[in-house]
Amino acid sequence: MTSEVKNNIVIEKTAHSKLSQADFSHLVFGKLFSDHMLVADYIDGKWQTPKIMPYQPLPYEPSAKVFHYGQAVFEGMKAYKDVNGQVFLFRPEENFKRMNNSAKRLGMPPIPEAYFLQGIKELVKLDKDWIPTGPGESLYIRPVYIATENAVAASPSNSYRFMVMTSPAGKYYSGDVKVKVEDKFSRACDGGVGYAKAAGNYAAQFYPTEKAKKEGFQQIIWTDAREHKYLEEAGTMNIFFRIGDKLLTAPTVPQSSRILPGVTRKSIIQLAEDNGVEVEVRPIEINEIIEAAQNDNLKEIFGAGTAATVLPISGIKYKDFYTDLPQLKDSYAERFKKMLMDIQYNRTDDPYGWRVPVL
Ligand SMILES: *Cc1c(COP(=O)(O)O)cnc(C)c1O
Numbered sequence: 425m426t427s428e429v430k431n432n433i434v435i436e437k438t439a440h441s442k443l444s445q446a447d448f449s450h451l452v453f454g455k456l457f458s459d460h461m462l463v464a465d466y467i468d469g470k471w472q473t474p475k476i477m478p479y480q481p482l483p484y485e486p487s488a489k490v491f492h493y494g495q496a497v498f499e500g501m502k503a504y505k506d507v508n509g510q511v512f513l514f515r516p517e518e519n520f521k522r523m524n525n526s527a528k529r530l531g532m533p534p535i536p537e538a539y540f541l542q543g544i545k546e547l548v549k550l551d552k553d554w555i556p557t558g559p560g561e562s563l564y565i566r567p568v569y570i571a572t573e574n575a576v577a578a579s580p581s582n583s584y585r586f587m588v589m590t591s592p593a594g595k596y597y598s599g600d601v602k603v604k605v606e607d608k609f610s611r612a613c614d615g616g617v618g619y620a621k622a623a624g625n626y627a628a629q630f631y632p633t634e635k636a637k638k639e640g641f642q643q644i645i646w647t648d649a650r651e652h653k654y655l656e657e658a659g660t661m662n663i664f665f666r667i668g669d670k671l672l673t674a675p676t677v678p679q680s681s682r683i684l685p686g687v688t689r690k691s692i693i694q695l696a697e698d699n700g701v702e703v704e705v706r707p708i709e710i711n712e713i714i715e716a717a718q719n720d721n722l723k724e725i726f727g728a729g730t731a732a733t734v735l736p737i738s739g740i741k742y743k744d745f746y747t748d749l750p751q752l753k754d755s756y757a758e759r760f761k762k763m764l765m766d767i768q769y770n771r772t773d774d775p776y777g778w779r780v781p782v783l
């Protein structure tokens with residue numbers, strides 16, 4: 425194992441790359457991990473020097489607080505390779521800010537910016553050959569931040585670990601996506617942790633989502649916990665509705681603490697507005713969507729998130745109401761997905777400065 429220090433990061437390269445055994449023609453999302461990971465420990469009130477090392481199991485005791493109290497937050501982002509082999513991140517500073525907002529809500533100390541941004545750049549640089557280059561392919565980047573103190577007392581941990589792993593990701597394929605508007609279970613409530621990428625938010629979704637799947641729906645549209653009346657998020661994506669030529673999406677922080685402020689959502693709002701599409705960011709009532717569907721005004725529903733970029737919804741159910749959504753020729757979903765991906769893969773100008781070169 426060779427070791428060097430670059431940008432204050434200790435880099436220990438693997439002596440046994442797994443790259444030659446990796447099957448890039450059958451990529452299953454989030455199953456295959458590249459050679460290295462980044463780790464930075466917070467001990468006794470101080471961040472230790474971050475380290476890039478071979479991807480490997482962790483050394484924690486069963487009493488580590490993360491296992492008991494779910495003091496854990498994560499992020500999701502991607503690295504994209506262009507036709508010339510140049511590698512880019514997409515708005516990584518947004519993920520950095522959001523991770524620290526999530527951490528704050530869970531009582532965790534902030535991660536230094538350099539560890540996150542420089543750390544991820546060095547990690548991606550080192551494993552750049554793991555970035556697949558087929559259409560729609562990328563390297564998924566998963567930062568995760570956990571409480572590591574060995575103690576079962578229910579109080580914030582005094583030690584933490586920030587880690588980043590990367591995983592080659594194929595083109596997102598979902599098939600038909602029909603959604604069920606959830607009117608019983610909730611994923612978030614006012615004053616809760618819905619706006620944070622807290623690990624426990626996802627555990628809370630699994631049971632209702634599995635139930636919906638058994639009923640023939642691939643995703644849930646979450647509604648507000650108080651009245652189950654306002655449409656908030658689709659599974660782990662933000663959601664957009666097109667009524668006539670207008671685009672509607674629910675507000676995030678500071679107006680609502682229930683909804684995750686997605687980078688994809690924010691980027692689509694900007695692209696839409698800059699391309700003459702009116703966007704209303706406001707609470708959306710289920711009744712309004714049903715009425716629009718009955719008047720033939722509901723044109724599209726799509727989810728937005730890093731994994732899928734944009735995911736068109738083909739049907740929506742709420743109690744006894746169900747409607748299919750038409751396949752439009754020039755859909756907003758396709759249009760904004762293409763605009764976003766053209767920026768991400770360096771196929772067009774980037775007037776916003778969203779693309780951040782890695783090498
Ligand atoms: C991550 C996530 C999103 C999408 O955020 P992006 O930054 O666009 O990937 C939306 N909703 C939830 C609940 C999420 O966890």
